[in-house]
């Protein structure tokens with residue numbers, strides 16, 4: 001818990017990857033996390049059933065923004081089949097930090113929005 | 119003062135406990151914990167039914183605490199004190215009572231600064247009854263803006279059934295001039311019922327229901343050092359007498375026939391089932407502790423601490439502090455944000471240092487929308503806090519800025 005704010009997470013928070021709306025996208029979804037007031041929208045473009053490009057916009061805490069940054073980078077090139085199989089547990093291990101029960105909502109927000117995209 | 123509270127004797131994860139979340143719930147002094155223990159160890163029995171000594175002692179104790187509560191808020195009659203679970207239950211109970219005799223064209227008034235407990239029950243009642251729902255705004259200092267309300271909505275105030283309003287805001291710390299507000303509203307509409315949400319005021323300042331002139335007043339024991347699960351609804355006797363009970367069952371009846379039932383007198387009419395006896399005992403002990411400390415001294419102490427804290431916080435760059443600047447009209451609550459950092463990250467960094475503050479919307483989403491922010495961080499003080507706690511808070515905020523490279 002003490003090393004939640006490791007440099008890698010903070011860098012993703014300060015300069016998130018794939019931040020911004022896509023000009024052309026096939027699908028998008030937006031969710032609010034009423035617990036924190038986080039607000040996240042993800043845009044996805046597919047090619048041959050795989051993620052060709054992805055972007056997100058939103059406001060949130062360091063954990064939710066870093067998760068979105070890391071997740072959107074990870075899923076590029078992945079097929080829809082691979083994404084369906086990607087679980088909450090996979091998301092938490094991708095994030096690589098130990099999050100408490102209350103912060104799991106933040107860590108999993110991006111994944112929930114992404115899953116909602118298809 | 120901390121020495122009276124055993125929780126501060128222990129280290130939590132190897133760190134000293136810096137508890138700055140008393141607006142959520144308060145810590146308990148040893149005397150309250152002892153009173154609960156003593157009840158369970160020496161006179162645990164159900165009340166009213168038993169004819170043996172410990173049942174009589176428990177029953178007598180409840181009556182005594184009811185008197186103490188009445189005295190504490192200067193109610194005329196102990197029968198006007200109804201024991202409930204918490205503020206939320208007390209307000210919902212009043213909403214239920216009102217729902218039976220609200221007439222068509224009669225509206226409901228509340229404000230943007232309310233805790234959800236004093237907002238959602240009224241909004242839902244209005245929706246159910248298709249009644250006019252007027253939400254009064256706040257001014258730029260965080261006080262209820264009654265004057266604009268009266269100017270713009272006099273007719274709606276004239277035709278309202280009930281006005282439900284917070285005495286002290288759990289986010290802004292605003293101490294509303296509630297006596298004056300009630301007077302003005304009743305001048306416009308003498309028949310309006312006024313409910314005061316006193317969850318944040320009864321633990322921190324002198325509240326006198328007769329002086330305020332309210333019809334109902336609600337508060338929670340757990341915010342004033344009693345146990346969780348005990349709260350109080352004060353209601354004027356003639357109003358409570360003329361309303362229908364909410365829950366039916368044991369303890370609240372006079373006579374039950376196959377065809378019908380007559381109900382018990384106040385306050386039992388509204389207290390169906392076995393009460394939280396240990397909770398009531400703890401409330402008695404908490405009030406005794408509050409009386410021996412002196413509620414005026416607590417108010418002065420809270421005030422000294424927020425002055426000390428605000429003076430230091432205002433010097434921190436990139437911090438936004440909400441609520442009244444007139445510190446004599448502000449209770450021991452400070453909500454704030456740091457530019458570029460989500461309040462949850464503030465609370466988490468502080469939490470890792472052993473400093474307990476709260477982050478989120480504090481059950482006041484309409485107020486946060488009104489302030490134009492999704493969430494805030496909140497530090498709140500009570501009689502066991504001191505300047506050293508504030509120094510820790512400042513150190514914590516600086517650490518947040520450090521971690522997020524904002525220096």
Ligand SMILES: Cc1ncc(COP(=O)(O)O)c(C=O)c1O
Pocket residue numbers: 141142204205206207233235236284286287288315317318338481
């Ligand atoms: C102003 C106000 N009203 C109502 C409540 C609800 O109190 P409880 O949760 O004890 O019912 C609170 C507690 O947070 C409060 O601060």
